[in-house]
Amino acid sequence: MSALFQPITVRSLTIRNRLWVPPLCQYAVTKKDGVPHDWHLAHLGAMAMGGAGLVIAEASAVVPDGRISDEDTGIWNGQQAAAWARIVAFIHTQGAAAGIQLAHAGRKASVWPEWGHDRHGSMDPADGGWQTVSASDVAFGEYAAPEALDRPEIAVIVHAFAEAAARSKRAGFDLVEIHAAHGYLVHQFLSPLSNLREDEYGGSLENRARLLLEIVAAVRDAVGDDYPVFVRFSASDYAEGGWDEEQTAVVAAWAQQAGADLFDISSGGNIAKVRIPLGPGYQVPFAEYVKTTAGVPVAAVGLITTPQQAEQIVASGQADAVLLGRAIMRDPHFALRAAEELGVELDYWPPQYVRAKPAVSGGTW
Secondary structure: OOOOOOOEEEOOEEEOOOEEEOOOOOOOOOOOOOOOOHHHHHHHHHHHHOOOOEEEEEEEEOOHHHOOOOOOOEOOOHHHHHHHHHHHHHHHHOOOEEEEEEEOOHHHOOEOOOOOOOOOOEOOHHHOOOOOEEOOOOOOOOOOOOEEOOHHHHHHHHHHHHHHHHHHHHOOOOEEEEEEOOOOHHHHHHOOOOOOOOOOOOOOHHHHOHHHHHHHHHHHHHHOOOOOEEEEEEOOOOOOOOOOHHHHHHHHHHHHHHOOOEEEEEOOOOOOOOOOOOOOOOOHHHHHHHHHHHOOOEEEEOOOOOHHHHHHHHHOOOOOEEEOOHHHHHOOOHHHHHHHHOOOOOOOOOHHHHHHOHHHHOOOO
16 A cells, blocks of 8 residues: 555544645735635646645735735735635545645745746835834845834734634635744744844743744634644754754644644745755655654655655655645646556546546556
């Protein structure tokens, strides 16, 4: 039996396989209102049709100022939730589970989208940008400097995550993922390179983890006991004295105690212009380290590009699931193809597509 195509149960949710779609920022909300639309339906729906077990919608801001760009999706109001509900309903018709990543970009907010514009970096207020916030007033690279959040402002953000989680559940999402990776707000609090605070949110690891743990606890309270809550970590800043896999494992164990269930392990994003050792599966060792050290379920991500590679990662126990980004954008039917290559007979091929199966059509993929 293929390990990759075994179901996995997280709290009350059973996901049909271990091949998942990670949050993939689209910067496609041209109306700048945070409301997802037909692009998001087609983009995410195709991957559900293609056999993925779980489809996680892109980083969606819990407050307007938490967006990376003004063309990001959001989940801070009912209009956005209603638009997401339509997309979630379609994902469910294809048998996949649907998740959403709850996000606040912190000092990496208010930047120009990655495409569609000839400018990059921080967006000036005259162009629609806004003042960013962070753990400390330390800028990311050449971005505009943020303002350090005070304690009441931190409390507002924690509450916003909880409200967004409740809104996501009402919209039909099967789980939420708290974004604590890639140099965004929660990661900025976790890393000693971006968090220079001297209050209860800075200094020791316990203090730097406080924001995340408060968010996890608030989200858990908002969604109830049966609802899965994931956390995405970057396991390394790739910089001396920064956030690393040892701290990630410790905080993952604490987050599990606070109510989180599974940890999606990525890396980088908090320090500009670092050298990242890219290569096939380059982040899998981070996931394996967190899994074995903290004793928590993990998902691996990062240049996982073939069915055989994905199968080996899960079968060997390095991770409990894998998330494919660029590979599944190139081929939204990656999961169906993987099953064919691994000799797995699935009962969830879209009936409209069965005649295209190699075994039926006599062709190859």
